[in-house]
Amino acid sequence: MAGLGAAIALTKKGHNVTVLESTPQLQPIGGIIVMQANANRILDGLGVYESLLTICAAKPFGPSTRRYKDGEFLIKKLAETHEQEYGYPLWPLHRGDLQQVLYEFAVKRGITLRFDCRVVALDDDSETLTVIIKDGERIEADIVVGADAERPVPGIKSSVRKSIFPDSTCVRDSGMDITRVNIPEAIVRSDPETSILMDQIGLWCGPFTTLAAMPVARGDKWYLGLDCCHQRDETSVEGSSRKQNIEQFKEYFKDYASPIQKLLSYTREAHVWRMMETMPPSWVSRSGRVVLIGDAAHAALPWVGQGGGMALEDAATLAECLQRVVVSEDIPNALQAFQEIRGSRCKLVQEWSAIKGKRATLPDGPEQEQRDKNLRLFNAWVKAKPWDKIHVDELPELESLNWKAWLSGHSAVEFANRKLDERFGTRHYK
Ligand SMILES: Cc1cc2nc3c(=O)[nH]c(=O)nc-3n(C[C@H](O)[C@H](O)[C@H](O)COP(=O)(O)OP(=O)(O)OC[C@H]3O[C@@H](n4cnc5c(N)ncnc54)[C@H](O)[C@@H]3O)c2cc1C
Structure with a gap:
């Protein structure tokens, strides 16, 4: 690239x-x-x-952040917002x-x-x-x-x-892996519970795991791509082929909500990379x-x-x-x-x-509850303090609104x- x-x-x-x-x-x-x-x-x-x-x-597509257990939307953005704010789409x-x-x-x-x-x-x-x-x-x-x-x-x-x-x-080794899966659109669309995932980008946050579900075209065929971050199990990778052990992989996400369980049940092949x-x-x-x-x-x-x-x-x-x-x-x-x-x-x-990865993978508990509370307030916060479009070249403080603009x-x-x-x-x- x-x-x-x-x-x-x-x-x-x-x-x-x-x-x-x-x-x-x-x-x-x-x-x-x-x-x-x-x-x-x-x-x-x-x-x-x-x-x-x-x-x-x-x-x-509009990006969203969701809770693993029940799929609650913690943040939900419109597809057109990114382009309106920053000049080109996401x-x-x-x-x-x-x-x-x-x-x-x-x-x-x-x-x-x-x-x-x-x-x-x-x-x-x-x-x-x-x-x-x-x-x-x-x-x-x-x-x-x-x-x-x-x-x-x-x-x-x-x-x-x-x-x-x-x-x-x-x-520097993060100690975590990313497993990538592609599921054909026809399969995802065959069930109303998973079908809606073809119309949005969703980052699902769970304990020690995240799962990003993103629609993507390959040529003229559409898929739902899953980028699944999880802790490493040295035994799960089959040699140097990068092929993930599917049963082991599903275990990491076994407590995720029903649409994700369905997606994982459609998974026949997955590849894993170390995150470094x-x-x-x-x-x-x-x-x-x-x-x-x-x-x-x-x-x-x-x-x-x-x-x-x-x-x-x-x-x-x-x-x-x-x-x-x-x-x-x-x-x-x-x-x-x-x-x-x-x-x-x-x-x-x-x-x-x-930092974002650490927060997204917090185990259930007070820290995670506080995180979710902050995320739920995010849309109101953005509305209340729109970006002034001026400071894009300055290094922002992390988590200031200008971070995203920067x-x-x-x-x-x-x-x-x-x-x-x-x-x-x-x-x-x-
Ligand atoms: C196989 C593969 C799959 C990836 N999948 C994803 C993905 O699904 N999602 C994602 O976000 N990012 C993915 N990435 C990473 C993403 O492409 C990079 O983060 C980003 O594009 C940075 O680009 P880069 O050019 O630095 O590295 P890369 O895009 O990895 O390109 C490096 C290139 O250098 C070549 N190369 C390596 N060593 C040598 C050498 N000694 N002599 C000559 N050529 C050499 C490689 O073959 C490769 O073509 C993937 C990278 C690879 C290699």
């Missing part, structure tokens, strides 16, 4: 980009990836937004479809995409920066962008990150010619729904930063600027995702250029 996004953004600015992808061909896999207004703003800037509307059957997409759209766009723009090219190491110490591919081929570059997050069963890896920080532990954060000591190598972006730099837990959004913001911001490079000696300064512009925002998203109303490109003007003046690469 970050790699294709960066390739498109950089090519638009006139750079010569080669994408090295480890898989033998495009593997448009994964589950649902939520695109909020800030992410859709970037996709529009890249020129791929219109294709999304046609290829991905993207459709906005919609769940299939990760594979989004990847396909970005890929086709990159091909059309003539970007060199090389599959089956696993990066195994970098030579960042010599005068010439070199990428080393698995078969020993060496490719020289002015800059290397490490958008190479990889999820083997035990964690999140990045070969580029490993090359520049060989001795650092860059990953990445936090390397820096995103830029000592030489100042290698930069990490996307999940390789700052993977977050899923509760803020911004993995794809942050990856795309990185891509667009990087292109703006490199636009300020006039001679190659400027590259380290531009990459440092990139880290400074993006660092605090991505860190806050990581922190808030972790997150979804953000324009990464405008913000980057304001910061870059402060640092570089109006100097631009021609």
Whole structure:
């Protein structure tokens, strides 16, 4: 996501980009990836937004927060509110479809995409920066962008990150897993109790678990995607296949309300991922010619729904930063600027995702009751204090109303250029 996004953004600015992808061909896999207004703003800037509307059957839904036991709505928002407030809609997409759209766009723009090219190491110490591919081929570059997050069963890896920080532990394990399930629309619609779930996004909160139910199109077929977060049971994953043990998985959600029980009874196959954060000591190598972006730099837990959004913001911001490079000696300064512009925002998203997850998974008791009381007041609170649309670039206090505006109303490109003007003046690469 970050790699294709960066390739498109950089090519638009006139750079010569080669994408090295480890898989033998495009593997448009994964589950649902939520695109909020800030992410859709970037996709529009890249020129791929219109294709999304046609290829991905993207459709906005109203998000809600619900209680696991009885399905009570703690928060319920209208589908159109997000777009009215932040300029673009919020919609769940299939990760594979989004990847396909970005890929086709990159091909059309003539970007060199090389599959089956696993990066195994970098030579960042010599005068010439070199990428080393698995078969020993060496490719020289002015800059290397490490958008190479990889999820083997035990964690999140990045070969580029490993090359520049060989001795650092860059990953924090949440101790929880996420299991992903897709149920065809026809099955969900066959029962009135589950059918309504096809018309909304719902985050169900239970003890040590959450279950997000989101309608999503794959091509022209609709599914209900379930992203189910739960504690880890080392025995539940079948080898390295990611296949979840269905009976074990259902146990985590056995006290959820009847519509969820029905959905789980339809589940025949599910895949599980470990939930981890990445936090390397820096995103830029000592030489100042290698930069990490996307999940390789700052993977977050899923509760803020911004993995794809942050990856795309990185891509667009990087292109703006490199636009300020006039001679190659400027590259380290531009990459440092990139880290400074993006660092605090991505860190806050990581922190808030972790806090939100902790609260959403509270066991029943006084803390959970207080949480639910606050959530029930949320809609009235928003109505009473509408967002003034001014402070989107300032870091808000967590939980201030401007938090959401800061997150979804953000324009990464405008913000980057304001910061870059402060640092570089109006100097631009021609
Ligand atoms: C298989 C898969 C399924 C996912 N499913 C979901 C989902 O359902 N919902 C969700 O919200 N998020 C999902 N994600 C994560 C989400 O896509 C990311 O949070 C977000 O898009 C950040 O993008 P990224 O470019 O940093 O990482 P990714 O989108 O993971 O892209 C990294 C790319 O780097 C490639 N790569 C890795 N190592 C090397 C190497 N050594 N050499 C060359 N190429 C390499 C990978 O093959 C991959 O194409 C998934 C990621 C993957 C890989």
